[in-house]
Amino acid sequence: MDRELLAWLYWKGVEGVMPRPLVRDFLSGFEWDGPVKLLAVGKGAGSMAQGAWEACRERVGEALVVLPPGMECPVPWRKVEGSHPIPSEGSLEAGEAALGLAREAGEGDLLLVLLSGGASALLEVPWPGITLEDLMDVNRQLIKSGATIREMNAVRKHLSRVKGGRLAQVAWPAQVVVLVLSDVVGDFLDVIGSGPFYPDPTTFAGALEVLERRGLLSFLPLRVVDHLRRGMAGEIPETPKGDEPLWWRVQHNILGNNRKALESMALMAREEGIKAIIYTSRVKGEAREVAQVLAGVAWEEAHCGRGPLLLLWGGEPTVTVKGKGQGGRAQEMALALALELEGWPGSFLVAGTDGIDGMTPAAGAFGDGTTVERARKKGLDPLDYLDDNDSHSFFEALGDLFIPGPTGTNVMDVALFYLP
């Protein structure tokens, strides 16, 4: 019963952020008489392009849809397959094509950009002198060094001809409208897809500082470090900053994000007479630690006896993998929650809104106050599974996986707690 409710609410949340109707509805009300060029890039590019097709295909001249490999393009526009999370030769082809499209867009043209998560790797052109292998090497070493996403972006944007607002520079003086499906905590437009059409707050000097802080200066290809040094010396133009007149012609609209998914769920719950609280759509941090806070709030509400109540959290926790098991962010979070919520009088669901969690067929998992006890009765030790990052096997053995299949959208993860 409670699980049906949770799964139903999950789908209501996902429906609220489906890119196809969001794009279609936005463009149906959007007024523009001139010629339109279209660039769709990201994991949601196919369905976003479909929305545009339905709203205004007759006005679109040239169009380019950049998708992850193997994903079908539902519209008869030019399609290029990039790759994700590591850029490939396909990503370079996509990047060059996007540069061409932006370059050809002139005064009086509208460049319509449909941007979703994954765009950063799907679309890339390294600065002349830098190779694709260099970029991959830099990425790998930055990740290994423990660099934050902001630090990685500072470096990557300064090695690229498309990231950090560079595509907007090329598109000038065309009018640019970017419709965004956000898969980033806080919806930071300079972070989503590495902000190809957004002012870059980072600098060459900042990128070099990151390499120094992370101890990578001596380990990266010399031409990468040289490039950044020449940029710092003013020999290469900086990425465009926020005070340039360029931005008068660029407009971003966030059509879908995690908050919107949570609000859709809350709305449906309230229509069913269930009080709903949205705590935040900005959950970050190590999943097993974060789970302790969410569980703390769940226990407190149970003790205050305020049910029936739906507690909603969204965002994207991280998992530092130390074990050899199978799982993902959402399932690991669910396992850590189950451990904290033994005896709790409600049920919960943690799942990725894209329907995919890690390299598993599940989107997430259900849990309740009996999860741990049921596991122990089956001879499973939940702590062992958590230590081995093996949440998928754990929930599979219990029959508590949530497997909706790919949903066609992606606004990170949601956690729903239902307290009867």
Add this chain to the structure above:
Amino acid sequence: MDRELLAWLYWKGVEGVMPRPLVRDFLSGFEWDGPVKLLAVGKGAGSMAQGAWEACRERVGEALVVLPPGMECPVPWRKVEGSHPIPSEGSLEAGEAALGLAREAGEGDLLLVLLSGGASALLEVPWPGITLEDLMDVNRQLIKSGATIREMNAVRKHLSRVKGGRLAQVAWPAQVVVLVLSDVVGDFLDVIGSGPFYPDPTTFAGALEVLERRGLLSFLPLRVVDHLRRGMAGEIPETPKGDEPLWWRVQHNILGNNRKALESMALMAREEGIKAIIYTSRVKGEAREVAQVLAGVAWEEAHCGRGPLLLLWGGEPTVTVKGKGQGGRAQEMALALALELEGWPGSFLVAGTDGIDGMTPAAGAFGDGTTVERARKKGLDPLDYLDDNDSHSFFEALGDLFIPGPTGTNVMDVALFYLP
């Protein structure tokens, strides 16, 4: 301005959980005509005893106050100094005295127990055959192995003659009333002071399982493992379980806890016309990870524009020390929050309610949306300080420490966020 408000609210919260008036008021309304024996133990034993002295000193026959070393006893009752967090010879003297007191309490007597944090180490008697050194060794190895507090308690309770309800067994058939100042997330009575008067949910078998899981079976003194094995074989009586008639004569009252401190703050804020939200009094987990969730909620409220608003969290995060700096849970949490809340339009305070954070003279620290920027202008890198667990030096350099001095109570930590 905002800092004055936050500090004022902190004090209002602390006032709501001051043990002396709480004990005095409770006992003033408590009806008992027979003789009373009194045992006060914990970091708050002095002020709790003072409350009892004021309410009913003429009815108290024998009394024992067990305090941390160097702490003054404000009442002329017998005082013994134990030690904390590692038990000492003084803790053994205190334990023997407490056993004597409980043994002498008979039918028709009231044993009044005033229990607060730290009691577990301040009061100890190892089971015959086990030495104080054994206990210290077990503690050290359990901590090093990463054992949870519940796992540590399962072992410790089964090596002790006072923990895990054993003192209640000895006190039977006297009536026992335990007044509690809780310093434990969730107010678990089997955890506070290792539950000397509370049913023990753990077993000898469970204690052995812990040692096995943590890989300690071959590394602990043989007589410790032998003792647990003999217990499992039924040669030593188990700690008392919840279904025994013994508990008909034992009653616990939680007079003060973290929730009560948060509620006192919320009440005062509301009287000042500031909306206040208590999220939970059960915050746990690694401070720098937990901070990301709390910051996520703070950002969300700021973006929803719902101020003026006071966001309240309580509990006890942990810090896994890897650096060499000076700090404590609250100050490290404040530093991690400052990093997440750069640009946030409000102010916050994280502090221990006891007025002491780690081995520093501060209780915690203030922060706001400018903390990180102000630090960078002074040449301080907040990330470096966080990596070195050096939050105290960081906030000292900024002049943002909160130093109220010892408050005389302890219900863990509080985090207050004020959004104008």
